[in-house]
Each structure stands twice: as structure tokens, then as C-alpha cells.
Amino acid sequence: MSVTRKLPTVTLDATLADLYRRAGPKYTHKRIAQVMGPVHSAIQLTPNIPRNVKYLFQDSAFNEPAREDGAFELSAEARRELAISYVALVGQRDGFLSGDTPLIIFNSDVEGTPESHDRIEAQKTLAVLSDKQRPSVIFCSGYSDMPVKEENIDLLAYKLAPDALEGYALVAPLDTVWYLNSKEALAKSGLSTPKCDIIKVNEPGCDADGCCGVCRSRLDSFLIPVDCTGPRGRWYSEQSSKIYQRLSMRPLPFVFKNQQSYGGAGTYLIHNEEDRAKLLRDLQNGILRRTLSSVTEDNKHLEPSNIILSELVEDPIGTWGLSFFVTEDADEPIFLAVTELMLIERRYYIGSSVQYDRQDELKSKFATLVRDMSRWLCSFGYVGPVGVDVLETASPGGIHPQTRGNTNGAPDGRSGFHIIDINARTSGQLCLPLLRTHFTSRGLECAASFFMRIVKKREQFIDMFQEDFSNGKICILSWYDDPVSGVSFGNVVVGAEDINRLGEDVQRIRNISQEVSF
Template identity: 40%
Template sequence: MKSEMISSTGPAANVALPQITLDTTLSELYRKFSPLDGGQSVAYLFYVPISSMDITTDFPRNRKYIYQETTFNNLSQEAPSRETDKALHIDILKYLHGLSQRETFLAGDAPVISFYSSSSKARAEHDRHQLARTLDTLDPHQRPNIIFCSGPKAIPLKENGIDILSYKFVLDGIADYPLRFDLDKHWYLNSKEALATSGLPTPKCEVIHLDGCMPHAKTCCNICKDIYDGFVPSTCTGIRGEWLHKSVQNVVSRMAQRPLPFVVKNTQAYAGAGTYVTKSEEERTQLIENFSTRLLPILFSHVTPENQHLKPGTILLTDCVEDYIGNFSISFFVALDGSATFLSVTDQVQDSQAWMANIITYSQQPALEQKTTPLMREIAKWLHGQGYSGPAGADVMETAATQPQPQHINVNGNLANGNLLNGTLTNGHHPNTNLSNGTLPPNGHTNPQPQPTPSAQPTSYIIDLNIRSTASFSLALLRTHFTSRGLDCASSFAITTGATRDEFLMTWKEDFEAGRIVVLNWYEEFGGFEGEGRERGWRGRRRRRGGEEG
């Protein structure tokens, strides 16, 4: 099997899409700032891990490297019904194809791995066609070479003369390949605990470690010897139930004692999942109930002897950043020598459960680069000390200088160091867009306030670190595409639509032809679950008047 340039029959006949040329690509950044010794060839893998269920027979769920993403946190302790399983499978399938396709668009002229959604020839052809339609708009010199295969354990690196696999997220099935970075280390660097113990400026935090791991079902009561996929049934009368009860109470008792307001975080999640803000006693009661009866039993049931050393059951209680005057995301690239290359600063928008959008104002980037460079260099220095080079991002909040910046964490009691967002067509004038106002706060923090006076010295808090390419990565790479069209603001966001791709292109024909909307990923359902259902569009990442993906 060889890598190939895929092609399609093209877009809708009556929509003339402009060619997209990126300012740079992910593979170009790696070649320039983090080259491999001896000119080794690299293939890129962008699939996200799912710990809730198997995607296909050849793409099983993550069991070792647990990510508490939205589908995992919404699991039931009981075996799912066929209808529930069907809906979850379709959602996961769409999400996987969508995110990986977006990153593939930004990869550049390099081999990229793409998984088929099933062994069906018709479905495989559908997968190829969906990806080809998206990549058709790219400059041919920036199109990736796609390598299709069935799943993580079937990646044909040697057959394609590839020396190294570079990945965005840790998948259980890639452990046997030659990798750019150690899996355990990468998983840890992306954990909330890594940030809390890094020494970087971040809100005061209590880290609660899990004692041990879930005992095996065979060592427990008769009820546990015939259960669904490791979950501890509520009727358990043995050591598993006892261990689970003790472990859950250790966490919720800390939540009950924590002064309000505070934020609860799972140690490993993505797309805004696994973060819970608590501002009132009523919210505290609801959160404790949710954690006691569902979230913690599900999470702790997945902590095993194989992954115990990673501490996936860690829970963090952090101070809530109140009365903040700014919130934004920094995207940059860490070079082999530890230096950092600025890519962008964007405003991040998310609801209480997940990421929604990023917004960029291109005319503000020089000033924002100057402002954020000291913090960016501090993060890059820490990552360099961990042996990492590559893309990275940080979500940051600012408070007025009167609020002291905490420097310590508490580890188990011991001190230790709905609406679519659109860009703006400026027509020669720049909108007064400010990265501190007018958007939903990220990561459960509250109360945005007006900007301080120029003489104020705000305090920066890193709320989250993403040691990978971020959701705002595309906005930096499309700068010239939009600014050359008089567009100073752009947004990157996702939508779900009942329209097909062609129908959607025709609906927004004028914006597409003018280059004001760019589709970075689009995947239409094919036959639903096990051949059922109908084909319809979903998550067509789109730019609307300077906006970008969906």
C-alpha cells in the first residue's frame, strides 16, 4: 500500500471555490524548527482517542490511556441498549472523522494516516470521497499524501518507507511503532496535573490522587463476576464495591469542604470536557451527587494495573478565577532548542461542556505577540525541559494586579511546589474587537470585566495547556487568505446541519466563492449504523464572513 494523492469529482457545479494557500503548514513548522536526525521521513496521525466504546473492530477504544471526553463522561454504568449504542457510535464516528480531517487539511505536503470507518467497500469509498472533497480546495503543493488503513494496528509505515509516526493524541494501538515522542510522557504533559505541578503560573490547586486501582472482578463477589465491561454494579457486596465507595468518598468529602467558588477538573480530557464550575451551595450539592453516583464510579472503574502509573483517576480542585479582565488562547511552536515561535492569540468561546469557537483579530496580533511572549517563552522553556518540541497552546486568564498570584498546589493535603459566531467583513476599517470582552468564559471561570487602564499590570493565569496543535491553529495559517480579502476578523467553529455539502455550498455560494468561508472538514453520514439511516451533512466546519472551520 502506497501513499497517494486522492481526488474527487469536485464541488457543486455552480460554486467556483477559490484555491486555498496556507501561510505555512504543520509539516513545514516541524521541518524548520524540529527536524529529525538523518532526514527521517514522518507520517502524521490526527485521530482523537475515545475511551467510551470501540469505533470499529480495527479501532478499539482506549483502555490504557483514558481520556474523559464528553462521550466517556456521559457513559452509563449499565450496559447500553442497542438504541443508545447506535446513537453513540454515530456521534463518535462523525467526531473522529471531523477532527482528523481538519488537522489533515493543515498538515501540508506530508504523509497522513486516515482510517476507514468499516470494512465495507462502499463505506471505504465514501470515506475517501469525503476527505478528497475537502482537500480539493488546497494548493496542490500543500496537499497531504493520504495513507488509508483499517486502524491503529494496521498502519503501513514500512511499506511506505516511513521512519517515524507523529501523533496528536495518544492511541493505545500505536505503542509498537517508532514514535516522535514517548506515549506516557505525552499523555502526562497534556494532563491537568502536569500543569498544576509545573511551577508555571496557574490557579491554586488541590490534587487528589486515587489510592490503588480497581480490583479485578474475579476477586470480588459473585455479582461482579458477570458484569458489563468492568463497571462495578451498585449491588456489589465485595472488595470492589468497598474500594470504590472509599475512593469516591475521598474526593467528594474534599469537594464538600472546598470554599466557594471552585472548579473541579478531570486530569485528562479535551474539547472543554471534564471541567465543572461550582459557585453556589446548590451547584455543589448537584455536583457531588453527579460525581458520587456516576462520574467517579465510571472513571475509577477504568483505572487498572496497566494504567495505574499514569494516575488517570486524579481529580483536581482549583480556585476559580473571578473578576477577570481578559481570557485568550495562545498558539505557538516549540523548537528543538527550546525557543518559541508565535502563531496566534485568539479569543476562546465555550459553553459549560465543550469548546465552541475561536475568534481572531489579525490587526491585533503584533501587539498581542509582544504582550504574551514572556509567558509563551516560560511555557516553552518548561516543555523543552520535558524533552518536547512541537505545537502547543495555552488558555490564559488575566486579573487586575490587586489579586495575588498563587504559586503552590496541594497534593492530597500536602503542600507541594447555540449561536453561530461570524467573523467581520471590515471593508477597510477594523472592528473594535477585544479579546477580553463579549465571549463566554472558558474552563468554568466567571465574571468578565472591562479592560484595566494602560497603567495596570494584570496577572496571568494558565488555565489549561494543550501540548499539541490547537483548535485555533488553523486561524494562524489562514491569515493571508483572509486579510488579502479585507477580512480582519475570523472565527473557527463547528456546526451540525441537515444539508448535504453541495446544498450547503449553494446556500452560501457568494461567501464561498469570495473566500469568506473555508470548509476545513466535512463528513456526511453514510447508511447510519450498520447500514441503517440516511446520508446527511454534519459538522461542516465553516467560516462565515471571515470565520473558518466547523
């Protein structure tokens, strides 16, 4: 714990616990625990956290093309890094913002690492928080170990929709949260979004056990076998043919999205025939088989395998992230910040930046959009944090009249704002508004938050930027030193005097690390 003595205390402007207390009478006096549990539908991340089956979640691992049969070809190293990233890294980062409330974090259970290592890493990260804002951390092996009754917990707040939370008292129903985070929900919302078409997938006629001998011999896999001779195989052929035909006929340009993803995974920007050919090739190399095979009797009402095709917003002049908190009063969301998204290839999210001295201006600019989204989310009974990705374009018309300002939600079908993703959950940009005073009190009007992968331990990284850490210019929101691989994973926030200096300071860290995307 010697590292923490070098670091200044971090006091947040607000915490998740504070925001829930302000959300309305239903939540003011409730003991709400933050459950920072992972959700993954490609693999089982740990021995005690099963693969998510009902609530399909299609991250980069799920959307990695491999073979026609859809089998995952993840190396042991890749599986290890997934467990660390989803269980330890994201859990610490969102847990950092929890406040004075129970915080449930799970053990990553990676091979060759003692269980105590997860605790030590989390404790080092959270130790910089002020005493009044530090959560009461509860470490668990799996969801079944959560001491809900023992800790007198009234409700569980969670990220995404873990299957294992069914049956618990939750701040919002799992079906609702899964749907609100789906691409189809946004497409149908009536909000200002790029125009979309939805390729509907019909329900399969039976499950694996009721299909054929081939399927019954492979009940350990959720994938429909390539050599299936029963109704599942015929259903797969019919649905995949329909999807391939629609994709082949779709006019260019367009955007392909699956229902649920994270950080841009499963999104393809199709500008030309070469892009279209790559999309079709990737789908044929396992991605579509995984997607269609994920429809079950329990989740068919959610239509998890539907495909969304939207117009491509070309030449955006702004790539914004809106953070706010939906309360019980739909017309009174708690505005938090407008940030700028850090993207690779315009689709892979790697971080966010903020200019604190522009927040009054940006709040006014997006006020109507935030209110409209709050009303929509509140109509489903959702209360909680929200992160929204918005592309801004110049005045409608110009050189791309079909893909600039052509939206679902605007009265005349045209708008300069295009909502491309709604995340009804804690998001990567949420930390930036909550750290505002921490930075501005030090004369730092800009900040950026991002994940990184680095071949240096926490102590070594802090030593490299000792002055910046001592001055409060750099904060660690999550960190995990992997003692087996020698690689560390972190989420840091960097503050700077202005936007130009911020770019320079971020690049100093980028020069010694790699990006992490999900």
C-alpha cells in the same frame, strides 16, 4: 468532485510538515506521518478501533451522568455521531493542516455507509489545498493496518495518546504526551495557573479476575459492579467516600476537573451550594464509578483517576487561546497566534476567533508566558504543536481577591494571566494562524473557526453562501454528509473585514446550524 471547482485554492502560511522541519536537526530530514486517529474511553467507536484503556480520555460521553452503576446509555444515533465526529471530522480538520507528508485517516465504519464515503468526503475537503501542500492520504480501517514500513515512515505524529500506537516510532512517547495533556501536570508545572489541590486516588488492590465472583462474571465490562463483594468494591467505597468528603468541605467557589478531557468536558464551575449538589449528584450517577474503574495495572503510574480542584478565576476580561510550536530549542518556540476562545458557560469549547491586525501586539503581550511554557514542555522532551487556554484578569485585588490573580507560578503569587489548560497536540485554533495570508490578502483581518451540525449537504451549504466561498471568505476544513440520518457535520473557517462583521457572518451560519462540542 464538481463542488471543488467552485472553490478557490487555499495556500497555508505553514503546515505541520513545515513546522516539524523547522523544529530542529532531529526532525528536519525525517519522514513524519500525521496519524489522525481517534481516542475514546467510553465506547469502541468502530469495529477496528478499540476503546482506549491505558490512556484514559474523559470526553463528554464519558462524563454524561446516567446510572449509579456507570453503564453508558448512549443511543445508536449518539454512538453514530460520536464515530463521525471523532474519526471523520477531527481527522479531516487536522489533516487539512498536515502538508506534504503522509496522512493516515481511519474509516468511520458507520452502519449503512460504504467505506468509500469516508474517502470521498476527505478528498473533497483536501482538494482545495495547493498541490505542494496536499498530503498523501492513506486510509486505514484500524491502527494495525497502517503501512508504516511500506511507506518508509520514520516517525508518527499523533493527537492525544492512542493505546494502539505502543511499539511504533513516535515523535514523543505516549506516556509523556498523555501526562502533558493532563490537568495534574499543569497544576504541578510551576506555571502561572490557578492554585490547585489534587485528590489522590490510591491504587486498587487487584483486578476484576482476582476480585470476586461478581466481578469475574462481568469481565466484559471495565466497571466495578455496584454489588461487588471483594476488595475492588471496598476500594471503590473508600476512594469515593474520600472524594465526596473533600468536595463537600471545599470552600466556595472552586473548579472541579478530572485528569483528561476535551473541549471542557468533565469541568464543573462551582459557584454555590446548588452547583455543588449537582456535581455530587452527577458523580454519583455513574461518572465517578467510570473514573475510578479506569485504573489498571498498566496505567496506575499515570494516576488517571486523580481529581483536581482549583480556584475559580472570576470576572475574566479576556479568554485567550495561544498557539505555538515547541522546537528542540526551548527558548525559540515558533509563535503562531493569539486567538479568542468561543465558549459556552465558560467551559465548553465550540470554536476560536482571531484578529490578524492585533497579532504583533498580542505576541508581545504573551511572549514571556509562551517562553515559560515552551521551556516546561521541552523539559519533558516534547516537540510539536501546542494550544493553551488562558484567562486574563484585571489588576490583582478588586472584588474577588481570592480568585483573581491567585496563582501558582507568579513570584508573589499574583498574576493577571491564568493558564487553565495546556493542549500538547493539534488544537481547534491551530488553523487560524496558518490561514492568515489566505484571509488578509483578501482584506479580511478577522476569522473564526468552529464545528457545526447542520441538516444540509455540503453542496447545499456551499450554494447558500456561494459568493463567500467564491471569494475565499469561507473555507471548509472538514465535512461529513451522513447519508443515513440526513445530518451533516462540518468545521468551517469564516473570514471578515473586522470583528463586528465577523460576528454577523458567524451568526448567519449559526442561524441555520447547531454547535458541536466534544
